[in-house]
Amino acid sequence: MTLRLALLGVAHVHAEAYAALLRGREQRQGDVQLLGFSEADPALARDFALGTGLTCLPLGEVLAAGPHGVIVCSETSGHLDLVRAAAGAGAHVLCEKPIAIHEQDALSMEQACTAAGVQFVTAFPARFSAGVQALGQAIGSGELGAALAYTGVNHSVAPDRHHPWFSRPELSGGGAGMDHIVHLADLLRFFGERPAEVYARLRPVPEWVRPDAGSLGEHGPDAAGLVTLRLASGATASIDCSWSRPPGYPRWGQLRLDLVASRGVACLDVFAQQLQVSGAGYGWEGYGPDLNASMLDDFLRVCRTGAAGRADWRDGYEALRVVRAAYASAASGQPVPLAED
Amino acid sequence: MTAAALRVGLIGAGLMGRTHARAWGDLLGAVYVPPGDEGAARFAREFGLRPCATPEELFAQVEIVDLCTPTPTHLTYTLAAARAGRHVICEKPAALSVEDAEAMRLGCEAAGVRLFIAHVLRFFPQYRAAQEQVALGRIGTPRVLRLSRVGSPPGAGSWLHDEAQSGGVPLDLMLHDLDYARWLAGEVGSVYAAQSRQGQLVMVQATLQHTGGAISLIEGGWAAPAGVFRTSLDVAGTLGATEWNSDALPPLRRFGPPAPPHVPDADASAGPPVASLPSVDDDPYAAELHHAYHAIGHGLPFLVTPADAVAAVALGLAVRESLATGRAVVPQAVAGDGSGAAAGTVRL
Numbered sequence: 238m239t240l241r242l243a244l245l246g247v248a249h250v251h252a253e254a255y256a257a258l259l260r261g262r263e264q265r266q267g268d269v270q271l272l273g274f275s276e277a278d279p280a281l282a283r284d285f286a287l288g289t290g291l292t293c294l295p296l297g298e299v300l301a302a303g304p305h306g307v308i309v310c311s312e313t314s315g316h317l318d319l320v321r322a323a324a325g326a327g328a329h330v331l332c333e334k335p336i337a338i339h340e341q342d343a344l345s346m347e348q349a350c351t352a353a354g355v356q357f358v359t360a361f362p363a364r365f366s367a368g369v370q371a372l373g374q375a376i377g378s379g380e381l382g383a384a385l386a387y388t389g390v391n392h393s394v395a396p397d398r399h400h401p402w403f404s405r406p407e408l409s410g411g412g413a414g415m416d417h418i419v420h421l422a423d424l425l426r427f428f429g430e431r432p433a434e435v436y437a438r439l440r441p442v443p444e445w446v447r448p449d450a451g452s453l454g455e456h457g458p459d460a461a462g463l464v465t466l467r468l469a470s471g472a473t474a475s476i477d478c479s480w481s482r483p484p485g486y487p488r489w490g491q492l493r494l495d496l497v498a499s500r501g502v503a504c505l506d507v508f509a510q511q512l513q514v515s516g517a518g519y520g521w522e523g524y525g526p527d528l529n530a531s532m533l534d535d536f537l538r539v540c541r542t543g544a545a546g547r548a549d550w551r552d553g554y555e556a557l558r559v560v561r562a563a564y565a566s567a568a569s570g571q572p573v574p575l576a577e578d
Numbered sequence: 579m580t581a582a583a584l585r586v587g588l589i590g591a592g593l594m595g596r597t598h599a600r601a602w603g604d605l606l607g608a609v610y611v612p613p614g615d616e617g618a619a620r621f622a623r624e625f626g627l628r629p630c631a632t633p634e635e636l637f638a639q640v641e642i643v644d645l646c647t648p649t650p651t652h653l654t655y656t657l658a659a660a661r662a663g664r665h666v667i668c669e670k671p672a673a674l675s676v677e678d679a680e681a682m683r684l685g686c687e688a689a690g691v692r693l694f695i696a697h698v699l700r701f702f703p704q705y706r707a708a709q710e711q712v713a714l715g716r717i718g719t720p721r722v723l724r725l726s727r728v729g730s731p732p733g734a735g736s737w738l739h740d741e742a743q744s745g746g747v748p749l750d751l752m753l754h755d756l757d758y759a760r761w762l763a764g765e766v767g768s769v770y771a772a773q774s775r776q777g778q779l780v781m782v783q784a785t786l787q788h789t790g791g792a793i794s795l796i797e798g799g800w801a802a803p804a805g806v807f808r809t810s811l812d813v814a815g816t817l818g819a820t821e822w823n824s825d826a827l828p829p830l831r832r833f834g835p836p837a838p839p840h841v842p843d844a845d846a847s848a849g850p851p852v853a854s855l856p857s858v859d860d861d862p863y864a865a866e867l868h869h870a871y872h873a874i875g876h877g878l879p880f881l882v883t884p885a886d887a888v889a890a891v892a893l894g895l896a897v898r899e900s901l902a903t904g905r906a907v908v909p910q911a912v913a914g915d916g917s918g919a920a921a922g923t924v925r926l
Contacts, residue, residue, distance in 0.1 A: 385774045385801050386781035388726065392814070436770050436906065438785055438793045442721045444816035461722045461814075463785050463795045465772050473772040475783045475795055481722045481814030497728055497801045499776040502808070504825075570768065571906055 239267070240540050243304045244274035245296065245319040246311020247285045249333045250396055250403075251360070251529065255308055256289040258530050269537065272302045277315070300326035306540035308360075309333060312408040313415070317342040324353035331358045331536045331546070334419045335560055336553035338410030343554045350550065356539050358546030359553030361423045363492060365531035366507045369424060372496070375503060376428045382500030384430070387474035389421035393490025395460060395480035397447045404450035404458040412446070412458030414439045414563055417478035419556040423548065424494060425466070425474055426555055432474075434467040436572040437563035445480050464563045467572075487513070488521040554578075584875050586667075587636040589655055590646030591621035594669050598646055598696075599625045601864035605871065608639045637662035642874060644867075648737050649674055649744060656682045660689035665874050667694045667867065670757075671749045671894060672887040676910045679891045683884035694870040694880050695887030699754040700761065701866040704822045708811055711820050712762050718817030720763045723794040725755035726823075729807040731778050731800040739778070747773075747782050748897035752798035756786070756893040757886060762813060763792035765889075769896035770906040776801075784897045787906075796897075888912045 242259060244252060252274075259271050273292035276282035282293040299307075300322060306329040309319045316337055323330050330350060336359055337343040350357040363369055375381050396416065397404035409415050414437065425432070439459035443451030450457050462478040482490050492507040510525030532547070539546045558575060566573040587608040588595055599606055599621070611618040611629035622629040630636040633655065637643065643659040645652055645668040652673055656666050666686060672679040672695045686693035699705050711717055729751070732738040744750045748771070760766060763786075771784035781799035788794065802808065810823035866881075873880050889912045896909035 383776050385776055385779060386783055386797070386799065388783070388797060390724070390812075392722075434772075434904075436772070436785065438787055440721070440791065440793060442816065444718065445721075461793055463722065463793050465770065465783055465785055467772050472774045473781065473783050475785075475797065477722065477724060477795060479722045479814065481819060483717075483818040486819070495726075497781050497799055499779055499801075500803075502728070502802055502806060572770065572904065 238541070240269045240305045240537055241272055241303060242269055242540070243272040243299045243302070243307050244291070245299065245307045245309050245323060246315055247274050247276050248278070248281060248312045248400065248402055249310040250400055251333065252285070252308075252310040253288060254529050255310065255533065256285075256291055258527070258533055260289065260291070262533075272299055272304055275299045277311075296322060300328065304328045306331065306536060308536075312402045313338050313410055314408045317345055320346045320357070321349045324349040324355050327353060327355060329356045329358070329536070329540050329543075331360055331532075332553065333360045334553065335410070335415055335557050336550070337557060338415070340554070340557060340561060343550075343557055347550045347554070356543065356545055357550035357553075358536055358539055359423075359548040359550065359556075360532060361420065361548040361552060361556075362528035362532040363420050363424060363507055364427055364547050365528045365535070367526065368505050368507055368509075369427070372494070372503055372505050373428050376496070376498075380500070381496065381498035381503060383498060384468075384470060384472040385497045385499065386472060387425060387430075388495040389424070389474060389476040390491050390493040391417040391420050392477050392479045392481045393417065394482045394484055394486050395445050395447075397450060398484070401447055401449075404446045404460075406458055409458070411439070411564060412441070412460050413478045413480040414459050414462045414464075414567070415560060416480070418462070418464055418476055418560045418563055419553075420492060421474075421476045421478075421494060422556040422559040423552055425468070426552060430472065430474070431469040431577070432466045432559055432562075432575045433469045434572045434574050435464065435559060435562035435566050437462065437464040437566045439564065439567040442480075459567070462563075464559075466559070487519055488523075584642055584871065585640040586642045586644055586871070587630070587640035588627070588644045588646060589633060589636065590669075591615075591618040592646060595621065595646035597863050598644055598867060599627075601861055601867050602644070606644075608636050610636045633658055634662070637664050641665060642667060642871065645669060649749075653678045653682055656693065657685045660686045660691050660693075663689065663691060665692045665694075667696060667870050669696050670698075670887065671695075671745060671753050671891050672884075673891055674745050674749065676888060676892050676895065676912060679888040680913070683888055686884070692874050692880075693884045694873070695882060695884065696866055696870075697754065697757045697882045697887065697890065698862050698866050699758050700881055701862040701869065703860075703862070705758060705811060708813055708820050708822065709758075709762060712813060712815065716818060717813060717815035717820055719790075720792045720813050720815045722814040723759050723763055723792065724797075724810070724812040725759060725794065726797040726808070726810045727751055727755055728781070728797070728799040728802050728809075730802045730804045731780075745894060745898070747780050747798050747800055748784075748901070749891070749894035751800065752782060752784065752796050752897060753890050753894045755796045755798065756897070757882070757890040758811075759786055759788075759794040759796060760889060760893065761886070763788040763794060764790040766893060766896075766909055768906045769893065769900050769909055771897045771900040773901050782897065782901070784900070786893070885912065
């Protein structure tokens with residue numbers, strides 16, 4: 238059957254990649270039909286339509302066309318309304334990360350989706366990495382022994398140069414902490430770890446963000462972030478979520494995770510497969526499998542079968558709880574316990 | 579040149595003593611051999627050093643005393659050497675308490691002798707190069723530092739395992755990077771640390787909040803498989819970032835038939851085993867010892883001041899206190915000499 242899909246909100250950095258992937262599939266395989274997208278910001282809507290060739294439609298019209306699934310890619314503050322609307326129209330949801338700014342919004346999303354009988358899938362593409370899966374297997378099988386410490390790096394260039402809302406807390410909920418804690422928090426969860434306590438330092442760095450966000454000084458969005466987790470297993474984990482790479486960095490940033498365990502050390506570099514390309518500039522071009530494509534394939538499966546996605550609502554919610562605990566710790570200057578929910 | 583006249587004597591003929599002896603080369607002339615200490619006596623013969631039966635006999639032979647003994651002995655030896663009017667070079671950590679480290683600093687000051695605590699990391703070429711990038715302003719003001727140091731546990735029976743003697747991972751291992759972080763990003767206002775253990779394996783992850791606004795992640799562990807030692811640095815500043823890790827490839831790698839096993843020179847037993855040594859240019863221990871020697875000989879400032887060393891001890895202790903309490907803690911205040919953190923002007 239041909240799956241009808243739509244994008245609800247296109248403010249997120251990944252929206253264009255999703256649109257291009259689905260467009261390609263629509264043209265090559267014909268098993269999906271991209272209905273178009275909704276976007277509240279007219280200027281962004283116009284640019285996105287020009288860039289992708291997709292049609293911008295009012296939200297009600299998109300949903301009236303009966304999508305089997307939607308991808309929610311708005312500013313984080315807009316997720317809840319879009320998820321509710323999609324659920325009300327009977328569409329399965331793939332929601333960008335973090336799924337919400339506050340736990341309460343996330344809980345409301347879950348209620349809406351459960352009541353409507355649709356699946357909520359969290360966009361955690363790193364779970365589809367072969368390296369991630371192999372490391373998960375090595376941990377699960379016990380061949381590495383007991384975990385002592387994970388060191389996670391998800392630092393990047395600040396995304397707000399092209400997407401200003403990332404450093405506007407009323408839209409994003411924060412800065413680098415909101416943007417980049419979740420992927421590694423989720424990988425730890427994927428590996429079976431459960432956080433028991435969270436400590437974080439989250440600091441503004443005006444030079445790393447847009448001048449308008451930077452001019453807020455101490456009140457600006459956090460751009461430097463170091464998070465430490467005590468895990469229920471007895472291991473510890475650190476997450477560097479900083480927007481600390483300069484604009485001239487050869488790539489958007491890094492997603493790496495080192496594990497020191499009692500019988501071995503493993504070093505995961507999710508985007509290690511890269512060409513070094515030099516010319517007028519210098520950059521790293523990835524040649525590894527497209528994780529977004531794998532994630533979208535999985536979402537199509539969800540839309541076809543109604544079964545759960547690889548990362549579900551609970552996964553998105555638990556990652557958000559780590560983020561909230563990190564902000565609470567940064568505010569208090571002390572570690573914050575994270576009880577089983 | 580006055581420096582050429584200075585003679586060096588060693589106390590401590592263990593692993594670090596051996597490392598220092600190789601780095602000193604001909605400058606080292608004597609070693610303390612406690613009565614009945616066969617290992618130290620062999621050490622003296624191996625390196626061609628005059629064995630001295632008491633510290634006082636050693637002090638009479640040299641102008642500089644190099645201490646490579648377990649940490650708890652540093653204070654006593656330092657004060658004794660200072661009273662004898664001898665300059666002191668001492669392995670890190672200076673001591674296991676701020677008070678003891680302070681007493682070493684003040685004792686040497688009062689005696690009019692120099693005290694150099696051997697924080698060798700500052701002399702590793704890549705760490706030195708990264709510091710130079712910061713000092714040159716290439717990456718702006720440091721804002722996030724990541725420093726990691728994970729090796730296999732010390733050998734069974736090593737005194738390092740006794741945390742009452744060594745201070746454990748925070749004071750013996752992480753001390754390097756705690757000092758380095760303070761060097762690059764300045765004084766520290768709060769420290770939080772978490773650790774995990776599996777038998778003898780230990781991993782510690784610590785976060786520093788520097789008073790100037792930077793944050794540092796310092797990770798250290800005796801937890802890697804045998805023979806594995808991994809370190810990395812990543813310094814992100816307001817204008818740029820610099821990254822290095824020990825997975826970086828060496829200048830020469832070989833494939834195919836393995837390199838033939840090293841055959842000692844026929845006359846190796848006659849002198850120090852120079853053939854198996856790294857060249858002096860590449861040996862950070864030689865760089866730090868020659869720096870200290872030169873600075874003492876010419877009355878020049880040290881790259882690591884006694885106050886820096888005391889502050890490093892305070893940071894290591896803060897890591898331990900945070901581990902003990904589970905809270906973020908304020909490191910013990912240290913009397914500064916104003917030349918410590920962020921000093922970028924001292925030349926090697």
